[in-house]
Amino acid sequence: MPEDTAQVCVTDFDPADVDYAGWRERFPDLQKQCPVFKSTGQNGYWVAAGYPELTEMMRDWETFSSAKHWEKEGDVPTGGNVVPPVPARAFIPVETDPPKWKKYRFLLNPFFAPKAAKSYTGVVTEVATALIDRVIEKGEVDITRDFTNPLTALSTLRILGINYSEDEWRRWSLPFHQLAYARGTEEFGQCLADLEWIRQQLSAAVDLNWAEQQPGLFGTLCHANTAEGKLSKQELIDIGMMVLVGGVGTTTALFSNTMIYLSQDLEARQRLIDEPELLDKAKEEFVRYFSPINSQARTVTHDTEVCGASMKAGEQVLMALGAANRDERVFPDADTVILDRMPNPHVGFGAGIHRCLGSFLARVFFEVMFREVMTRMPDIMVDEARVRRFPSATSVNGLISVPATFTPGHKVGSGALA
Amino acid sequence: MKVRVNDDRCVGQGMCRLACPEIFELNDEDGHAYVKMTDVPPELEHAVDHAVRSCPEGAIETY
Ligand code: HEM
Ligand code: SF4
Numbered sequence: 001m002p003e004d005t006a007q008v009c010v011t012d013f014d015p016a017d018v019d020y021a022g023w024r025e026r027f028p029d030l031q032k033q034c035p036v037f038k039s040t041g042q043n044g045y046w047v048a049a050g051y052p053e054l055t056e057m058m059r060d061w062e063t064f065s066s067a068k069h070w071e072k073e074g075d076v077p078t079g080g081n082v083v084p085p086v087p088a089r090a091f092i093p094v095e096t097d098p099p100k101w102k103k104y105r106f107l108l109n110p111f112f113a114p115k116a117a118k119s120y121t122g123v124v125t126e127v128a129t130a131l132i133d134r135v136i137e138k139g140e141v142d143i144t145r146d147f148t149n150p151l152t153a154l155s156t157l158r159i160l161g162i163n164y165s166e167d168e169w170r171r172w173s174l175p176f177h178q179l180a181y182a183r184g185t186e187e188f189g190q191c192l193a194d195l196e197w198i199r200q201q202l203s204a205a206v207d208l209n210w211a212e213q214q215p216g217l218f219g220t221l222c223h224a225n226t227a228e229g230k231l232s233k234q235e236l237i238d239i240g241m242m243v244l245v246g247g248v249g250t251t252t253a254l255f256s257n258t259m260i261y262l263s264q265d266l267e268a269r270q271r272l273i274d275e276p277e278l279l280d281k282a283k284e285e286f287v288r289y290f291s292p293i294n295s296q297a298r299t300v301t302h303d304t305e306v307c308g309a310s311m312k313a314g315e316q317v318l319m320a321l322g323a324a325n326r327d328e329r330v331f332p333d334a335d336t337v338i339l340d341r342m343p344n345p346h347v348g349f350g351a352g353i354h355r356c357l358g359s360f361l362a363r364v365f366f367e368v369m370f371r372e373v374m375t376r377m378p379d380i381m382v383d384e385a386r387v388r389r390f391p392s393a394t395s396v397n398g399l400i401s402v403p404a405t406f407t408p409g410h411k412v413g414s415g416a417l418a
Numbered sequence: 419m420k421v422r423v424n425d426d427r428c429v430g431q432g433m434c435r436l437a438c439p440e441i442f443e444l445n446d447e448d449g450h451a452y453v454k455m456t457d458v459p460p461e462l463e464h465a466v467d468h469a470v471r472s473c474p475e476g477a478i479e480t481y
Contacts, residue, residue, distance in 0.1 A: 055474055055475075055476075059427075059475065106448075109447060109448040109449070110446065110447055110448070112449075113430075113444070113445070113446050113447060113448060113449045114432065114444045114446070114449055115446045116446070280436055281436065284433070284436065342436075342437060342468050342472065343433075343437060343468045343469075343470075343471035343472035344433065344436075344472055345433060345471060345472045345473060345474045346474070347474050349431065351429075351474045351475065352429065352475075353429060355429040355430065355431060359431075359432065360432070360449060
């Protein structure tokens with residue numbers, strides 16, 4: 001934006017407010033007036049909503065920090081990826097800055113690079129097949145709770161090489177879904193208790209792997225040598241949680257939104273079936289259009305000026321990925337799904353050093369889910385009247401529940417998940 | 419037209435390969451891009467232009 005037109009808009013629109021609905025309509029309006037604006041919500045924070053402004057700021061991690069500071073109960077939390085900061089341990093690597101960030105990210109990269117991600121296709125397909133077997137004879141499925149949430153969680157556990165028992169699959173998967181929407185509801189207590197239980201399971205998995213290395217990524221990490229030696233138990237648990245949290249709610253939000261869309265736009269659905277090669281570009285367009293993570297916070301490290309806005313050290317900035325992905329200056333017809341949109345420089349997976357570690361795995365998840373659903377339940381339709389959305393535009397643009405119906409079919413296996 | 423990837427900016431978004439798989443490949447270590455050839459044949463110039471404009475990091479340079 002040229003200097004002379006720079007101005008700072010102040011609004012009471014609070015994208016971080018859990019009660020706010022209608023952000024889809026408000027964001028683009030605000031963005032047109034001001035690519036960077038100030039919200040008076042919470043304790044006041046900046047919002048970067050324009051594409052060029054946001055990408056430049058996200059690349060500048062030295063000015064816009066992700067580091068989270070909170071050690072123990074009673075500490076005042078600062079920084080991190082959420083407005084306002086929450087009293088909880090930092091997720092690593094996402095809530096760290098270099099040099100710490102580099103230590104973890106470089107360790108994880110090879111396991112999520114394109115070739116490694118592709119190699120997990122078989123595992124993901126097995127889980128998808130079993131989950132569909134469990135519902136195929138009923139002709140009814142909750143796409144979110146009975147399919148994409150357990151699919152992503154259980155596949156990730158298998159990739160990590162962490163064993164779970166048949167009767168505990170729900171406990172391993174549902175809390176990662178609830179985490180994104182249940183805050184402030186009755187469900188949240190159970191969700192936190194289950195997450196604690198998962199931490200304990202991961203702790204036991206570290207002991208097991210230290211005694212004798214098990215196959216899978218977690219075993220490899222337990223024995224990995226970094227410049228500072230082996231990872232601590234706490235670091236290993238934190239990384240395990242991050243890989244689960246990072247992949248489950250996000251991919252679930254993406255696929256659930258996509259299936260709702262493909263129940264409305266049947267022409268688009270048919271095109272994807274007739275022209276399977278279109279799927280690569282379409283996946284990216286769905287990530288842009290739905291922006292499963294629609295915002296991530298940063299904290300200003302030193303006083304700076306962006307687009308005429310004077311930001312002070314310590315202030316939070318919400319990077320509104322979902323808004324940047326609808327910036328008409330970069331995406332013509334931004335509010336329309338164009339299956340083969342090209343060029344498509346979306347920031348749905350983020351931008352700069354923290355860009356999604358799991359983006360190639362997410363693409364594998366999506367491909368398998370789409371293929372399995374369209375092959376085994378070709379006439380599936382979401383029952384829109386029963387769809388339940390998250391109450392707000394929190395950081396994940398997701399759905400609580402997405403019931404759908406289809407013509408019943410036959411099992412191909414036992415439906416066992418463990 | 420010649421093309422290169424600035425590895426200081428590339429973070430492995432993979433959008434370049436989607437736009438022009440004939441030229442761009444991603445490595446197995448970290449998913450960062452490299453070019454399979456620096457000289458762009460005329461028939462691929464359009465696709466390379468799409469790659470340049472699809473990279474959120476501005477990491478692809480033509481010269
Ligand atoms: C459609 C699905 C997904 C979307 C939309 C998504 C989105 C994102 C975004 C926007 C970021 C950047 C956060 C920031 O800048 O603060 C991120 C980071 C991350 N994602 Fe994903 N993600 C997805 C799937 C996955 C999967 C499957 C995994 C599993 C490994 C994963 C693991 C991570 C991790 C570990 C980071 C932190 C990277 C770092 O800090 O360097 N994500 N993701
Ligand atoms: S699109 Fe840009 S950031 Fe992504 S891999 Fe290609 S050059 Fe790198």
